[in-house]
Amino acid sequence: MTATRRQYRPEELRLLCRSGSYSGQTAGVVDGYVQANLAILPLEFAFEFLLFCQRNPRPCPLVEVLEPGLVAPKCAPNADLRTDLPGYRVFRNGQLVEEVGDIRNYWRADLVSFLIGCSFSFEEALMHGGIRLRHVDLGRNVAMYRTKRLCEPAGRFHGPMVVSMRPIPMHQVELARTITAEFPGSHGAPVHVGDPASLGIVNLEKPDYGDAVPILDGEVPVFWACGVTPQAVALESKPPFCITHAPGKMFVSDLRAAGSGGASPNR
Amino acid sequence: MTATRRQYRPEELRLLCRSGSYSGQTAGVVDGYVQANLAILPLEFAFEFLLFCQRNPRPCPLVEVLEPGLVAPKCAPNADLRTDLPGYRVFRNGQLVEEVGDIRNYWRADLVSFLIGCSFSFEEALMHGGIRLRHVDLGRNVAMYRTKRLCEPAGRFHGPMVVSMRPIPMHQVELARTITAEFPGSHGAPVHVGDPASLGIVNLEKPDYGDAVPILDGEVPVFWACGVTPQAVALESKPPFCITHAPGKMFVSDLRAAGSGGASPNR
Numbered sequence: 001m002t003a004t005r006r007q008y009r010p011e012e013l014r015l016l017c018r019s020g021s022y023s024g025q026t027a028g029v030v031d032g033y034v035q036a037n038l039a040i041l042p043l044e045f046a047f048e049f050l051l052f053c054q055r056n057p058r059p060c061p062l063v064e065v066l067e068p069g070l071v072a073p074k075c076a077p078n079a080d081l082r083t084d085l086p087g088y089r090v091f092r093n094g095q096l097v098e099e100v101g102d103i104r105n106y107w108r109a110d111l112v113s114f115l116i117g118c119s120f121s122f123e124e125a126l127m128h129g130g131i132r133l134r135h136v137d138l139g140r141n142v143a144m145y146r147t148k149r150l151c152e153p154a155g156r157f158h159g160p161m162v163v164s165m166r167p168i169p170m171h172q173v174e175l176a177r178t179i180t181a182e183f184p185g186s187h188g189a190p191v192h193v194g195d196p197a198s199l200g201i202v203n204l205e206k207p208d209y210g211d212a213v214p215i216l217d218g219e220v221p222v223f224w225a226c227g228v229t230p231q232a233v234a235l236e237s238k239p240p241f242c243i244t245h246a247p248g249k250m251f252v253s254d255l256r257a258a259g260s261g262g263a264s265p266n267r
Numbered sequence: 268m269t270a271t272r273r274q275y276r277p278e279e280l281r282l283l284c285r286s287g288s289y290s291g292q293t294a295g296v297v298d299g300y301v302q303a304n305l306a307i308l309p310l311e312f313a314f315e316f317l318l319f320c321q322r323n324p325r326p327c328p329l330v331e332v333l334e335p336g337l338v339a340p341k342c343a344p345n346a347d348l349r350t351d352l353p354g355y356r357v358f359r360n361g362q363l364v365e366e367v368g369d370i371r372n373y374w375r376a377d378l379v380s381f382l383i384g385c386s387f388s389f390e391e392a393l394m395h396g397g398i399r400l401r402h403v404d405l406g407r408n409v410a411m412y413r414t415k416r417l418c419e420p421a422g423r424f425h426g427p428m429v430v431s432m433r434p435i436p437m438h439q440v441e442l443a444r445t446i447t448a449e450f451p452g453s454h455g456a457p458v459h460v461g462d463p464a465s466l467g468i469v470n471l472e473k474p475d476y477g478d479a480v481p482i483l484d485g486e487v488p489v490f491w492a493c494g495v496t497p498q499a500v501a502l503e504s505k506p507p508f509c510i511t512h513a514p515g516k517m518f519v520s521d522l523r524a525a526g527s528g529g530a531s532p533n534r
Contacts, residue, residue, distance in 0.1 A: 047314035047379070051332055054321065065318055067422050112314070155334050 005029055010076065010252045014084035023086045023101055025248040027120055028136075034075065034185070034257050035250040036063045036115035037227040038085060039234055040103075040243040043068045046112040048155030049234060053116065055152040059161050059229035061117035061185045063253065069109040075253040081113050087246030094238035103243055111243075118227045118250055119164060121257035122183040129179045131172050134213045141210035141248060142166065144226050148200025149191075151233060159233040162209070163191060163199065164226040167219040176222060183258055192223040199223060209247075272296055277343065277519045281351035290353045290368055292515040294387055295403075301342065301452070301524050302517040303330045303382035304494040305352060306501055307370075307510040310335045313379040315422030316501060320383065322419040326428050326496035328384035328452045330520065336376040342520040348380050354513030361505035370510055378510075385494045385517055386431060388524035389450040396446045398439050401480045408477035408515060409433065411493050415467025416458075418500060426500040429476070430458060430466065431493040434486040443489060450525055459490040466490060476514075 008016070010033050016022035026035055041049055046068070053060035064073050071081045082104045090098045090106060119142070123133060135142045142164045149161045168176050173193055181189040196204050204221060205212045209228055215221055231244050245251060275283070277300050283289035293302055308316055313335070320327035331340050338348045349371045357365045357373060386409070390400060402409045409431045416428045435443050440460055448456035463471050471488060472479045476495055482488055498511050512518065 043314065047310065047317060048334070050314060050317050050321070051334070054317070054329060054332065062321060065321065067315070067318070 007031060010254050011078060013252050014076070014079050017086050017101070018080065018083040020101055023249075026086060026250045026252055027248060030252050031124055032257055034063060034253045034255040035118050035120045036075075036253060037118050037231065038081065038088075038243075038245040038251050039114045039116065039231055040081075040111050041114070041234065041239055042108075042241055043110040043112055045156070045237075045239050048157055049114065049230075052151070052154035052157040052233065053114065053230060055154055056161075056229070057184075058187060058191060059151065059225040059227065061187060063115040063117050063185065063255075065115070066113040068112050071107070071113070073113070073115060073253070075115065075255050076251075077254075079251075079253075081251065082107055085245050085251050086249035089244050089246050091235060091242040091244070093240060094235045094242075099246055106243060114230070115251060115253070116227050116230055117186045119186055119224060120250065121186045122180045124257065125179050125183065126176060129175060131168065131176055131179075134167055135211065138213060140213060143204070143207035143212055144209035144228055145196075145199070145201045146208045146232070151229065156237045157233050159229075159236045161191070162226045162229040162232055163223040164210070165196075165204065165207075165221050165223050167213065167215040168222045169219050173220060173222060180224065185258070187225045187227065190222045191225050194220050196221060274298060277521050278345060280519055281343070281346050284353050284368070285347065285350040287368055290516075293353060293517045293519055294390075294515060297519050298391055299524055301330060301520045301522040302385050302387045303342075303520060304385050304498065305348065305355075305510075305512040305518050306381045306383065306498055307348075307378050308381070308501065308506055309375075309508055310377040310379055312423070312504075312506050315424055316381065316497075319418070319421035319424040319500065320381065320497060322421055323428075323496070324451075325454060325458060326418065326492035326494065328454060328494075330382040330384050330452065330522075332382070333380040335379050338374070338380070340380070340382060340520070342382065342522050343518075344521075346518075346520075348518065349374055352512050352518050353516035356511050356513050358502060358509040358511070360507060361502045361509075366513055373510060381497070382518060382520070383494050383497055384453045386453055386491060387517065388453045389447045391524065392446050392450065393443060396442060398435065398443055398446075401434055402478065405480060407480060410471070410474035410479055411476035411495055412463075412466070412468045412471075413475045413499070418496065423504045424500050426496075426503045428458070429493045429496040429499055430490040431477070432463075432471065432474075432488050432490050434480065434482040435489045436486050440487060440489060447491065452525070454492045454494065457489050458492050461487050463488060
């Protein structure tokens with residue numbers, strides 16, 4: 001997310017991933033394009049998982065869902081979802097069994113790929129709007145927390161909403177709300193401002209995912225619905241087989257992010 | 268849609284349907300509540316049909332999708348989708364086999380119910396906004412046309428968008444656009460204004476569904492995406508089994524329609 005990092009075009013980065021030459025994080029290396037969380041499930045689970053996303057659009061904004069077996073999404077027609085991410089995690093019965101750079105060996109005709117919006121687009125917009133993001137300044141992952149706010153369940157899929165937290169100076173909270181509200185495809189406006197306890201978060205210094213960041217005087221913690229939610233929920237239901245992107249290693253699409261002079265990822 | 272018709276509360280009307288005492292149209296008899304098109308498909312088709320709706324939100328705005336076998340939607344928890352509509356159509360392999368007032372005999376544990384927004388909510392809002400609707404004045408069904416504009420396909424589901432047409436006085440077209448844009452759960456703003464040929468409509472006097480209405484001097488035809496689209500598409504794919512509401516006999520939910528002092532049907 002820092003201005004000094006080498007920038008790639010989306011297809012350039014995807015081809016480097018495909019050849020095994022890039023296996024790093026995707027934040028900040030392809031500014032201005034929609035990135036997406038990836039979750040892959042067998043067709044048997046696809047209806048209920050799609051229904052879960054439809055019922056929970058704030059944590060699970062769908063960028064695109066592919067037909068069974070397909071690997072080239074419309075949001076990047078030349079891409080191959082089996083090779084073009086920097087890293088993948090393979091799960092059996094909800095347990096991580098392998099982290100790999102290529103899932104062609106695992107591919108089956110009944111696998112359905114879900115691309116779900118992530119917060120990178122709105123983070124870029126926040127920074128363009130003059131709001132500093134501490135986790136970016138510190139080179140850390142954003143802090144994420146399981147909350148006591150339950151998602152609307154769908155069939156076998158149920159669980160709590162996961163939120164990300166960013167400390168925002170008091171006088172910029174409204175600005176942050178306004179900017180992110182314009183990104184319904186990337187979780188939209190905050191789900192809560194100020195009181196971690198009201199979300200059931202006991203200790204901000206111990207995030208459930210990502211890294212803790214300090215909150216300074218004059219700042220308030222601001223919470224957004226997080227794209228880790230559907231993954232956490234998918235794994236809690238212990239499907240026999242599931243593949244996700246590795247943390248921070250998102251799918252980079254050809255869609256221009258809203259606020260980057262292009263269309264919003266959401267229709 | 269006329270002020271002189273007897274008004275019911277949603278549950279009152281549903282119970283009359285359940286007991287077989289009401290089998291008429293639902294337009295204009297429960298003003299202020301969200302009504303929905305109903306499509307019921309076997310689970311085997313549910314993922315692809317949900318994906319079709321997700322990819323085509325203008326003609327297919329989802330009000331709610333139920334888990335397999337369930338008949339009580341969240342938008343009307345006391346309702347039973349098998350009995351509470353005034354009429355149903357049963358299809359086998361895309362062919363109409365029966366029109367009935369109750370589908371309990373047809374019910375199976377693998378059936379998935381889709382409730383899809385209809386235009387009644389925005390028609391009420393148009394009339395409240397001072398725009399007269401000719402088909403209402405004439406006591407006819409709205410005129411609907413298959414277009415040459417193709418929906419985004421999803422698996423086995425594909426087909427043209429169906430639109431409804433309402434003649435609007437030239438000076439009220441912008442007002443009509445503004446009012447309906449506030450109803451994303453009921454098809455939203457017009458998809459086209461003015462030229463039927465650009466949609467592939469040859470003759471406005473011969474609608475594919477509903478009734479023709481005259482267009483007077485100073486009026487232009489305004490076209491909206493229509494909730495008949497998903498039904499037409501579902502039947503074209505000839506699923507072995509499918510149930511829909513009978514034309515004009517919608518499901519009446521407990522949700523207040525937008526513009527009626529309540530929440531929008533869409534989240």
